[in-house]
Amino acid sequence: MTVDSQGAVSTASTDAPGSAAGTSKTPPPPAGPKNVPKPPRGRRSLPGGVLPYLLIAPAVLSMAVLLLYPLIRNVVLSFQQVGRRELITRKPEWTGVENYTELLGDSQFWTVVVRSVVFTAANVVLIMALGTLIGLLLNRLGKKMRLVLSLSLILAWAMPIVASVTVFRWLFDEQFGVVNWLLRTLGLSGYEQHNWFETGFSTLVIVMILLVWGSIPFVALNMYAALTTVGSELYEAAKMDGANGWRTFWSVVFPNLKPFFLITTFLEIIWIFKAFAQVYAMNLGGPDRGSETLPVFAYIEGQGQFHYGVAAAISVLTIVMLIAAMSFYFRLILKQEEEQ
Amino acid sequence: MRPGTVAKNLAALVLAVVFVFPVYWMLSSSLKPQSEILSKDPVFLFVPTLENYPTATGVDLFWTYVANSLTVTVGAVLLALLVALAASFAIARMRFRGRKGLVLGVMMAQMAPWEVMVIVMYMIARDGDMLNSIPLLTAIYFVMVLPFTIWTLRGFIAAVPVELEEAAQIDGCTRGQAFRKVIFPLLAPGLMSTSLFGFITAWNEFAMVLILNKDKAAQTLPLWLTQFQTAFGSDWGATMAASTLFALPVLIVFLFLQRRAVGGMTAGAVKG
Numbered sequence: 001m002t003v004d005s006q007g008a009v010s011t012a013s014t015d016a017p018g019s020a021a022g023t024s025k026t027p028p029p030p031a032g033p034k035n036v037p038k039p040p041r042g043r044r045s046l047p048g049g050v051l052p053y054l055l056i057a058p059a060v061l062s063m064a065v066l067l068l069y070p071l072i073r074n075v076v077l078s079f080q081q082v083g084r085r086e087l088i089t090r091k092p093e094w095t096g097v098e099n100y101t102e103l104l105g106d107s108q109f110w111t112v113v114v115r116s117v118v119f120t121a122a123n124v125v126l127i128m129a130l131g132t133l134i135g136l137l138l139n140r141l142g143k144k145m146r147l148v149l150s151l152s153l154i155l156a157w158a159m160p161i162v163a164s165v166t167v168f169r170w171l172f173d174e175q176f177g178v179v180n181w182l183l184r185t186l187g188l189s190g191y192e193q194h195n196w197f198e199t200g201f202s203t204l205v206i207v208m209i210l211l212v213w214g215s216i217p218f219v220a221l222n223m224y225a226a227l228t229t230v231g232s233e234l235y236e237a238a239k240m241d242g243a244n245g246w247r248t249f250w251s252v253v254f255p256n257l258k259p260f261f262l263i264t265t266f267l268e269i270i271w272i273f274k275a276f277a278q279v280y281a282m283n284l285g286g287p288d289r290g291s292e293t294l295p296v297f298a299y300i301e302g303q304g305q306f307h308y309g310v311a312a313a314i315s316v317l318t319i320v321m322l323i324a325a326m327s328f329y330f331r332l333i334l335k336q337e338e339e340q
Numbered sequence: 341m342r343p344g345t346v347a348k349n350l351a352a353l354v355l356a357v358v359f360v361f362p363v364y365w366m367l368s369s370s371l372k373p374q375s376e377i378l379s380k381d382p383v384f385l386f387v388p389t390l391e392n393y394p395t396a397t398g399v400d401l402f403w404t405y406v407a408n409s410l411t412v413t414v415g416a417v418l419l420a421l422l423v424a425l426a427a428s429f430a431i432a433r434m435r436f437r438g439r440k441g442l443v444l445g446v447m448m449a450q451m452a453p454w455e456v457m458v459i460v461m462y463m464i465a466r467d468g469d470m471l472n473s474i475p476l477l478t479a480i481y482f483v484m485v486l487p488f489t490i491w492t493l494r495g496f497i498a499a500v501p502v503e504l505e506e507a508a509q510i511d512g513c514t515r516g517q518a519f520r521k522v523i524f525p526l527l528a529p530g531l532m533s534t535s536l537f538g539f540i541t542a543w544n545e546f547a548m549v550l551i552l553n554k555d556k557a558a559q560t561l562p563l564w565l566t567q568f569q570t571a572f573g574s575d576w577g578a579t580m581a582a583s584t585l586f587a588l589p590v591l592i593v594f595l596f597l598q599r600r601a602v603g604g605m606t607a608g609a610v611k612g
């Protein structure tokens with residue numbers, strides 16, 4: 001993937017046709033073939049040339065100011081007490097690790113941690129399993145059906161987050177929701193006016209359905225794209241050897257696509273774990289703070305309870321957990337880069 | 341047709357219906373007359389009407405929300421393209437001290453946990469008297485989409501043979517001219533896919549604007565939609581009309597550019 005153009009030192013500058021790049025306006029050729037002016041070799045300029053630094057400066061500066069600085073400030077803030085009073089006086093109090101000890105001794109925090117981890121695990125297992133199955137199905141469909149299913153997946157994928165949350169609230173509405181109607185029609189009792197948002201658990205189940213529905217297309221379509229790179233002769237060979245579908249998958253498909261599976265799994269873990277809009281907009285973390293996951297918990301501790309220092313500590317701990325998943329992810333990506 | 345084929349097609353059809361249903365239900369509910377929305381048994385056949393749409397667009401400040409959303413989205417995307425072009429050219433074509441570190445930094449920044457940084461952003465914005473600021477929001481969205489934009493464009497630039505550039509330089513172009521005339525025209529697909537990603541990210545963003553911009557005049561469409569639903573709780577027709585208005589631009593753009601969005605594992609690819 002990484003085409004590293006720096007290493008290749010071509011001494012004889014080949015005369016590529018000027019029209020190759022589709023530009024019709026080639027400048028007039030130099031006077032004679034003998035005195036070809038040497039092109040400025042900026043590409044191989046010594047480390048220390050100023051141009052590359054000028055080119056990267058805007059990007060580096062903006063990321064430093066708006067990403068790195070807030071991250072550092074976040075850590076600093078987590079060692080301070082900032083409540084309503086400090087907000088007004090603008091003089092935060094240093095409290096050392098108090099926010100952390102308070103959090104780690106707080107049963108509510110642990111409830112949210114366990115909830116977030118279980119919620120993420122359930123989501124990712126469902127997304128990966130169903131996404132893979134649908135990807136396999138896509139691979140074995142005829143042209144027309146494949147197009148129908150792909151289009152439907154793409155529409156689900158493209159739905160903006162807040163719009164899909166609003167629609168799910170309507171689908172699961174207690175009085176006029178189509179889901180209650182469907183369950184009634186199927187002859188199930190108790191769905192006359194079932195309130196799906198009555199408990200935190202039930203709310204999170206709806207959020208999970210939303211996340212799984214919205215995330216499967218990414219996995220399924222990429223799975224299908226990856227499958228097309230595994231030659232069909234491999235399947236044929238496995239079939240000839242009398243392997244059934246299950247065996248073929250585990251002995252032919254999976255080993256070939258292992259990097260894809262691992263990378264996608266970690267991506268999903270990261271995405272689901274830090275999902276905010278889906279969880280918060282569904283029911284504002286309620287009822288009774290029962291559907292809060294870590295990012296929502298941090299937001300509500302800060303904005304709702306005015307415990308900004310504690311909220312920052314929750315953020316730091318959440319980021320630490322994310323970094324664990326990310327480090328696995330980056331190791332995989334770098335390994336893949338090396339292999340190519 | 342073999343029985344296996346029938347089963348496969350049937351499964352595909354059921355799945356297609358399941359996945360498209362929420363999108364279809366949003367559209368169809370938005371076109372339903374009031375009387376038919378609030379019926380215990382959903383109506384599937386009806387005479388479509390546009391009566392819900394004026395309710396949705398008639399909300400106070402609706403056009404302010406639209407203008408704000410467009411401003412932050414277009415601003416973030418354009419800034420990101422400009423800054424990323426320069427940076428990705430340097431990364432793809434030059435050697436300099438710190439290049440490896442920068443590449444790693446860009447990769448990590450792609451995974452930045454913005455959703456978990458809202459509290460500290462609030463504190464910073466508050467200390468700098470920058471709450472309810474559209475420029476600050478635009479700047480944050482710009483940095484959100486910048487790493488992905490750099491990464492993608494870097495791939496596209498690296499794919500252009502160096503010889504083309506060198507030839508142009510031999511023909512008397514300066515480096516800048518060579519870039520403009522040789523590389524830039526070949527970047528169109530890259531510019532398209534990164535713009536799409538930037539547009540969807542900024543259009544969708546909810547957490548930052550929720551915490552930073554409490555003033556309605558500085559809010560964007562995602563907030564309008566959630567508040568709309570709170571205010572018009574039982575008016576599902578109008579709420580679905582609002583959702584449709586918000587979702588339609590994205591759905592249309594996505595369908596047009598689907599080929600670019602699918603295939604090829606790009607870290608941090610467009611995702612809902």
